[in-house]
Amino acid sequence: xxxxxxxxxxxxxxxxxxxxxxxxxxxxxxxxxxxxxxxxxxxxxxxxxxxxxxxxxxxxxxxxxxxxxxxxxxxxxxxxxxxxxxxxxxxxxxxxxxxxxxxxxxxxxxxxxxxxxxxxxxxxxxxxxxxxxxxxxxxxxxxxxxxxxxxxxxxxxxxxxxxxxxxxxxxxxxxxxxxxxxxxxxxxxxxxxxxxxxxxxxxxxxxxxxxxxxxxxxxxxxxxxxxxxxxxxxxxxxxxxxxxxxxxxxxxxxxxxxxxxxxxxxxxxxxxxxxxxxxxxxxxxxxxxxxxxxxxxxxxxxxxxxxxxxxxxxxxxxxxxxxxxxxxxxxxxxxxxxxxxxxxxxxxxxxxxxxxxxxxxxxxxxxxxxxxxxxxxxxxxx
Numbered sequence: 001x002x003x004x005x006x007x008x009x010x011x012x013x014x015x016x017x018x019x020x021x022x023x024x025x026x027x028x029x030x031x032x033x034x035x036x037x038x039x040x041x042x043x044x045x046x047x048x049x050x051x052x053x054x055x056x057x058x059x060x061x062x063x064x065x066x067x068x069x070x071x072x073x074x075x076x077x078x079x080x081x082x083x084x085x086x087x088x089x090x091x092x093x094x095x096x097x098x099x100x101x102x103x104x105x106x107x108x109x110x111x112x113x114x115x116x117x118x119x120x121x122x123x124x125x126x127x128x129x130x131x132x133x134x135x136x137x138x139x140x141x142x143x144x145x146x147x148x149x150x151x152x153x154x155x156x157x158x159x160x161x162x163x164x165x166x167x168x169x170x171x172x173x174x175x176x177x178x179x180x181x182x183x184x185x186x187x188x189x190x191x192x193x194x195x196x197x198x199x200x201x202x203x204x205x206x207x208x209x210x211x212x213x214x215x216x217x218x219x220x221x222x223x224x225x226x227x228x229x230x231x232x233x234x235x236x237x238x239x240x241x242x243x244x245x246x247x248x249x250x251x252x253x254x255x256x257x258x259x260x261x262x263x264x265x266x267x268x269x270x271x272x273x274x275x276x277x278x279x280x281x282x283x284x285x286x287x288x289x290x291x292x293x294x295x296x297x298x299x300x301x302x303x304x305x306x307x308x309x310x311x312x313x314x315x316x317x318x319x320x321x322x323x324x325x326x327x328x329x330x331x332x333x334x335x336x337x338x339x340x341x342x343x344x345x346x347x348x349x350x351x352x353x354x355x356x357x358x359x360x361x362x363x364x365x366x367x368x369x370x371x372x373x374x375x376x377x378x379x380x381x382x
Contacts, residue, residue, distance in 0.1 A: 003379050004322045010329035011375040017333075018372045019074045021343030026062070026365055027081060035092075035110065036084025038062040041359035046341035049359060053113055056093050056102040059085050060124035061366035067131035068369055072376070079136050086132075098155060098167070100147035101125075117167040119156060122148055123179035124366070127186055134190035145187060149199070160226045161206050171230065172223040174211040177203050178245060185252050197256055204253060207246070207264075216289040217267045219243055237294070240276025240283040241302030243268040244309035248374075251312035262316075269309060280353060281306075281331040296351035300364050303332045304371035311378050329375065 030039045030048050038058055039048035063082045070078025092110040095101040098117050102125070105114040125148060129141035156164040162177050181203040188196035210227040213220055218238045222230045229235040247269050250261040275291030276283045283302040286295035310325035335353060336346045347364060348356040 001382060003382050004326070006326035007322045007329075007375070008379055010326040011379045013333065014329050014372050015376050017337060017343070018069075018369065022345075022365065022368065023066075023069050023075050023343075025341070025343030026362065027066070027075065027077065030062075030362060031081060031084070035088050036081075037088045037110075038085060038362050041361045042344060043359050044339075044341070044344070044357075046344050051108050053105050053107050055105050055121075056089060057118070057121040057124050058362050059089055059093075060121065060128045061363050063128035064124065064131050065365045065369045067128065067135045068373055071131070071135035072373065082128075082132060082136075098151050100144060100151050118176075119152065119163050119166045120173075120176040120179060121166075122152055123176055123183050126180070126183035130183060130186040130190045133187075142191065158225075161210060162203070162227065171234075172225060172227060174207075174219065174221055174223070175242070177206055177211070178242065178249065181207075181249055181253075185249065185256065188256055200253060201257070201259075204250075204259065207250075212264065212268075213289065217271050218289050219246060219268065220289075233288070233294075236289045238276075238287050238289055239285065239302075240272045240287060241285075241299070241305045243272030243276065244283070244302070244305040247272075247309040248305065248312045251315065265313070269313060272309075277306075278353075280335070281327055282335060282349070282353065297356075298335075298349040298353065300332075300336045300345055300347050301367040303328060303336060304367040307332065307371045308374050311374050314378070315382075325375065325378075332371075 025046060029046055030042060032039065032050050037054060039050055040052045040054045040058055041049050043049060063085050066075055066078040066081040069075035089102055093102040093106055093112070095103050095117060096115065101117050101122060103112050103115040104118055104121065107113045126145050129145045132138040132141035152163055156166065158164060165172060165176065181200055184196050184200040184203070188200065210223070211219055219242055220229045220235065221237050221239060221242070222234050224230060247265045250265050253259055254261045275287050278284065282298045283306055284293050284295060285297045285299060285302070287293050307325055307328045310321045310328055314321035314325060335349060339345060344360050345364060345368070346355045347358060347360055350356055
């Protein structure tokens with residue numbers, strides 16, 4: 001079957017923006033020449049803010065971005081960029097206590113300012129290394145991933161299921177598990193080794209048994225230590241963007257394992273659109289389990305997850321999903337990519353969809369790149 005013209009046009013525009021503007025901007029302006037590290041963010045003029053502290057998760061996400069770009073032939077310098085970031089991390093951010101992990105944050109002089117370990121961050125190192133393995137044939141990346149996952153298992157895995165938040169503990173969330181699910185699936189796709197899919201199956205079970213509310217048909221975010229939902233408002237918080245992200249992930253898991261996920265995807269997709277989408281096609285930051293809007297602001301990443309969910313549903317033949325994906329890409333351009341500096345983006349909108357003045361975080365390149373790759377792949381391979 002052929003891809004619809006609106007989706008082809010929207011995807012071509014998206015891929016052109018990524019290749020012509022975003023990747024060159026973040027490479028030329030966003031990589032510190034003296035260290036090889038990525039900036040934490042850029043100001044509205046497209047200038048890197050190298051004086052700011054830098055989280056190691058930013059480095060992981062940019063390694064993913066440029067490895068994926070290199071694999072597609074969109075950035076010939078991608079391997080060099082990724083290698084330099086990896087060297088920066090190894091030289092300055094290696095964790096003194098947890099083997100295979102990195103500290104949370106460094107300052108501009110490359111000194112550690114926060115040596116905590118965040119499980120959420122570890123998921124992005126696993127993802128980045130899967131792309132180094134597949135794009136560059138880097139076998140050391142596989143050893144890194146195996147070592148980090150072994151440390152997470154031995155130090156933070158619980159008898160109640162899943163992993164703790166990291167060295168600081170605190171309220172448990174579905175979000176780190178969702179991104180570990182993403183990374184494990186990426187490793188299975190890159191390596192073909194069944195052990196990665198088996199580990200992903202553990203997280204699918206957590207989704208079924210703990211994260212997804214069968215009563216309300218929503219995905220909960222925050223949990224007690226036994227993974228029962230928190231009480232009162234926080235325990236009832238629902239993020240429509242995560243509904244969409246899980247739709248995409250579950251369809252990927254289904255593609256690899258033939259697991260029965262359609263009922264979950266139907267509910268997450270339909271409920272997310274029903275109570276999470278405004279009249280302009282954007283997703284609210286947060287609603288509650290009854291569908292009442294609790295945070296009417298919007299963030300860029302929610303649109304990229306909406307694009308990916310529409311594409312995932314289009315792959316299994318959902319009527320109208322291709323057109324919806326095209327509309328979501330166009331909404332992304334209208335509200336988030338319409339900047340005076342090409343390649344920059346607007347991270348946050350208020351409840352009236354007006355831009356909130358702030359720097360553009362480098363972390364969002366991961367979301368944009370993944371959505372762009374998904375759209376490009378869909379149009380190339382259908």
